[in-house]
Amino acid sequence: MSSFVSQFKAAASVKTADLRHRQVIRTALRSYEVVRDxxxxxxxxxxxxxxxxxxxxxxxxxxxxxxxxxxxAKLEARGTKVHWASNAAQAREIITKILQDKxxxxxxxxxxxxxxxxxxxxxxxxxxFTVVESDLGEFIVQLRHEPPYHIxxxxxxxxxxxxxxxxxxxxxxxxxxxPEDLTMVARRVMRQKYLxxxxxxxxxxxxxxxxxMISITENEGNARLTAALPKTMVTLLGIExxxxxxxxxxxxxxxxxxxxxxQPMTCYNTMYSGPRQAGEVDGPEEWHVVLLDNRRTELLAxxxxxxxxxxxxxxxCLNVCPIFRNVGGHTYGTTYSGPVGSVITPHLRGLQDWxxxxxxxxxxxxxxxxxxxxxDLHHHLLHNRRNASTSEPAFFERLSYKAFGLxxxxxxxxxxxxxIGWLTQPLQKLVKGSxxxxxxxxTKTRDLPPLPQETFKDWWxxxxxxxx
Amino acid sequence: MTVTLFIPCFIDAxxxxxxxxxxxxxxxxxxxxxxxxxxxxxxxxxxNSGYWDEARPIAAKVLQQLVNAEAVVIGSGSCGAMxxxxxxxxxxxxPEEALAQAVAARTWEFSDFIASKLGVTELxxxxxxxxxxxxxxxxxxxxxxxxxxxxxxxxxxxLELVEMGEAETCCGFGGTFSAKFPMISTAMGDVKCASAIxxxxxxxxxxxxxxxxxxxxxxxxxxxxxxxxxxxxxxxxR
Numbered sequence: 001m002s003s004f005v006s007q008f009k010a011a012a013s014v015k016t017a018d019l020r021h022r023q024v025i026r027t028a029l030r031s032y033e034v035v036r037d038x039x040x041x042x043x044x045x046x047x048x049x050x051x052x053x054x055x056x057x058x059x060x061x062x063x064x065x066x067x068x069x070x071x072x073a074k075l076e077a078r079g080t081k082v083h084w085a086s087n088a089a090q091a092r093e094i095i096t097k098i099l100q101d102k103x104x105x106x107x108x109x110x111x112x113x114x115x116x117x118x119x120x121x122x123x124x125x126x127x128x129f130t131v132v133e134s135d136l137g138e139f140i141v142q143l144r145h146e147p148p149y150h151i152x153x154x155x156x157x158x159x160x161x162x163x164x165x166x167x168x169x170x171x172x173x174x175x176x177x178x179p180e181d182l183t184m185v186a187r188r189v190m191r192q193k194y195l196x197x198x199x200x201x202x203x204x205x206x207x208x209x210x211x212x213m214i215s216i217t218e219n220e221g222n223a224r225l226t227a228a229l230p231k232t233m234v235t236l237l238g239i240e241x242x243x244x245x246x247x248x249x250x251x252x253x254x255x256x257x258x259x260x261x262x263q264p265m266t267c268y269n270t271m272y273s274g275p276r277q278a279g280e281v282d283g284p285e286e287w288h289v290v291l292l293d294n295r296r297t298e299l300l301a302x303x304x305x306x307x308x309x310x311x312x313x314x315x316x317c318l319n320v321c322p323i324f325r326n327v328g329g330h331t332y333g334t335t336y337s338g339p340v341g342s343v344i345t346p347h348l349r350g351l352q353d354w355x356x357x358x359x360x361x362x363x364x365x366x367x368x369x370x371x372x373x374x375x376d377l378h379h380h381l382l383h384n385r386r387n388a389s390t391s392e393p394a395f396f397e398r399l400s401y402k403a404f405g406l407x408x409x410x411x412x413x414x415x416x417x418x419x420i421g422w423l424t425q426p427l428q429k430l431v432k433g434s435x436x437x438x439x440x441x442x443t444k445t446r447d448l449p450p451l452p453q454e455t456f457k458d459w460w461x462x463x464x465x466x467x468x
Numbered sequence: 469m470t471v472t473l474f475i476p477c478f479i480d481a482x483x484x485x486x487x488x489x490x491x492x493x494x495x496x497x498x499x500x501x502x503x504x505x506x507x508x509x510x511x512x513x514x515x516n517s518g519y520w521d522e523a524r525p526i527a528a529k530v531l532q533q534l535v536n537a538e539a540v541v542i543g544s545g546s547c548g549a550m551x552x553x554x555x556x557x558x559x560x561x562x563p564e565e566a567l568a569q570a571v572a573a574r575t576w577e578f579s580d581f582i583a584s585k586l587g588v589t590e591l592x593x594x595x596x597x598x599x600x601x602x603x604x605x606x607x608x609x610x611x612x613x614x615x616x617x618x619x620x621x622x623x624x625x626x627l628e629l630v631e632m633g634e635a636e637t638c639c640g641f642g643g644t645f646s647a648k649f650p651m652i653s654t655a656m657g658d659v660k661c662a663s664a665i666x667x668x669x670x671x672x673x674x675x676x677x678x679x680x681x682x683x684x685x686x687x688x689x690x691x692x693x694x695x696x697x698x699x700x701x702x703x704x705x706r
Contacts, residue, residue, distance in 0.1 A: 016652055326655040365605055369609060397517065404526075405522055441646075
């Protein structure tokens with residue numbers, strides 16, 4: 001067993017038994033579901049919107065090379081410096097080099113899951129830079145020295161009371177646990193940071209090939225301040241973020257807001273097309289855009305699962321996932337949690353190490369139903385299982401399925417197995433749930449059904465002569 | 469019509485009453501019922517675990533048994549999805565592909581066969597109890613079976629259906645998942661049982677025995693009075 005799977009199982013055992021955690025997440029997601037459904041109903045047809053979005057992303061992803069070239073050319077034409085990073089290490093190097101060249105000390109960041117993916121904060125702090133997250137949720141988890149719990153709601157696992165205590169401990173200030181008071185505390189800290197930061201760092205929600213723009217969507221205005229105040233701006237984005245046309249945003253902005261947070265539109269939607277131009281009075285003097293591959297091209301090379309690159313990181317699949325709701329975001333041990341994380345992490349970080357996430361699913365399909373860009377998520381979990389078992393079969397598991405196949409295909413043996421099962425039932429009861437119980441994974445929390453003496457096939461055989 | 473009723477392994481070995489009810493209902497409706505005796509399982513356990521090479525001989529045996537079937541009826545949404553949705557993928561690019569597609573095209577989940585294909589909802593059943601219905605995920609999302617079981621239950625005398633909150637959320641069975649990650653499976657089951665108990669129902673009815681095996685296992689262990697029953701058994705109560 002890889003250390004990742006044992007960590008996952010240990011964390012899952014703790015979280016699934018934590019009824020308070022279950023309640024906090026359930027309450028948060030229930031209110032999300034209500035507003036999401038209300039917003040979905042405001043689309044003329046949510047299903048047609050999903051289809052159109054999936055087709056647009058299909059075009060973007062299947063002609064990624066031409067769209068990325070177009071994007072780069074347009075960005076460079078307005079003075080943006082575009083960098084290509086093949087992997088996380090290269091991305092960290094590129095960004096560190098930019099900061100060093102600018103003699104920067106302090107960096108203000110808006111929310112970017114790609115920066116989590118490349119473990120940027122750690123690297124920058126080790127290199128001596130001060131990094132402050134400006135998204136409120138990210139700011140909170142940064143104070144707790146933990147990764148975001150959810151790709152859209154980083155601190156959804158915390159109650160107001162816990163945040164108040166955290167602010168009192170770390171910032172020495174929190175008059176009450178009201179959202180307004182807590183936000184004011186965070187704002188006072190952050191406003192200073194915006195003004196003193198040398199570099200503003202952002203992620204991106206979309207990149208428009210046609211016009212050479214980066215689209216950033218946010219609810220707090222923090223990304224605008226991050227981009228506008230410091231002299232240098234750095235943006236990191238995965239190469240799959242590209243959309244062909246500016247007009248595509250007309251669909252994708254409301255869709256992302258609806259699927260992600262049940263909003264008609266996110267509060268602030270900003271398009272960035274370059275650094276400060278001649279004659280302009282504000283904006284960063286320099287803008288660096290770092291395009292990150294980090295094994296996305298391996299996913300691109302897999303026609304079966306290529307649609308996983310459609311992902312717009314809305315978090316809808318996490319929100320509906322009963323696994324996510326019960327084990328929580330941190331248990332996954334990945335940057336991207338929930339169904340989409342379970343699908344892509346084996347591609348990004350190695351199939352054998354991360355296949356357990358694809359196994360840790362009941363394949364219920366709630367994720368696929370929720371996905372606004374129609375990624376075939378739960379079937380890809382099945383595909384990952386198949387790929388993992390084909391490339392490195394587990395000896396005993398494979399053997400047991402071979403044996404099961406022999407039983408199932410040989411009526412005499414199948415009959416015998418059922419009879420043995422029936423006869424040994426009383427023995428099983430004696431060892432129920434103990435270490436000796438071969439079914440203990442089941443019987444630790446669940447009773448086994450009593451087996452009938454007469455099976456269906458016995459009944460069918462016995463009644464047959466009386467049939468018309 | 470001759471109906472080929474494929475009885476999944478756990479209905480055969482654990483819940484024969486559900487299978488017997490299906491036979492009796494179909495016969496009462498005037499159909500001749502055949503049950504392939506050679507095929508035991510649809511092959512889902514190895515398939516869902518990723519062992520497709522090990523699943524194929526099992527699935528091939530099932531296909532062989534269904535070659536001449538006029539209509540295939542499966543007493544489980546999950547096994548129904550296996551035959552209807554996943555056999556064509558399992559045999560894609562192989563000699564059995566055409567057969568898999570042909571069989572898939574005439575395969576039905578039991579309740580959907582009665583209500584949609586035969587267009588019958590009145591089965592003369594009586595079940596004077598308050599119940600809630602659990603949609604198995606495979607039946608619901610792979611096969612799109614949602615209205616048929618409800619249309620059938622609506623005609624059962626004395627039956628009062630109360631839908632539970634988060635009705636479409638998975639119960640946590642998930643086949644081998646339930647044994648590989650029992651802590652998650654159990655937590656999901658607990659959530660489902662709590663939703664069902666909130667309705668005040670006496671029974672959880674479902675068209676998937678495997679979900680019910682998981683839920684009943686939890687309910688029995690926890691000493692909860694709520695019971696589980698397969699839809700076919702409800703529809704066969706006179």
